[in-house]
Amino acid sequence: MESMYFTVALLFIALGFLLLAGELFLPTSGTLFAIAVASIIVGVAFAFYYDTRTGFLTLLGVGVAFPLVGGLLLHYWPKTPFGKRMFLPDADEDDTLASMPVLVELESLRGRFGRAVSPLRPSGITEFDGRRVDTITEGMMVEPGQWVRCVDVKAGKVVVRPVDKPDLGRLESADFE
Numbered sequence: 001m002e003s004m005y006f007t008v009a010l011l012f013i014a015l016g017f018l019l020l021a022g023e024l025f026l027p028t029s030g031t032l033f034a035i036a037v038a039s040i041i042v043g044v045a046f047a048f049y050y051d052t053r054t055g056f057l058t059l060l061g062v063g064v065a066f067p068l069v070g071g072l073l074l075h076y077w078p079k080t081p082f083g084k085r086m087f088l089p090d091a092d093e094d095d096t097l098a099s100m101p102v103l104v105e106l107e108s109l110r111g112r113f114g115r116a117v118s119p120l121r122p123s124g125i126t127e128f129d130g131r132r133v134d135t136i137t138e139g140m141m142v143e144p145g146q147w148v149r150c151v152d153v154k155a156g157k158v159v160v161r162p163v164d165k166p167d168l169g170r171l172e173s174a175d176f177e
Contacts, residue, residue, distance in 0.1 A: 005050040012043030109150040113166045116142045135160045
């Protein structure tokens, strides 16, 4: 009759681990997890009731198996059909913020001259070759009509610095090879 306690202990522990696996596939908000843990605890208690030495060995085995089985389940779960539906796919390198066409286009403004259309206090609108762009300064105020130069593009923000009127004729005729 006493050997039946150990058999019941193993059944409760096995049921607990099966319920842990079931928690991954059935969204129960942790209810199944709580039942699984309770089942494992009852199984360990039955093992202690059978024999103290067997109880300690069972507790040690469960203490080692619980994180190992949990880790394996969490490792392989995203690869299952159900797990694939629960996780977002990995982003492609082309989907990054830096590769967005708008930001790539703003990068082309780096080093270019433009004119402030609105007061830059410190943000406002600047015109570069007929194109109006939202810009910010490095902290100084810029009056409308003043020349500025794009010194940086950070996270989609065009940073400008006030400059004296550039000699645009000299810049247009310069050879950039």
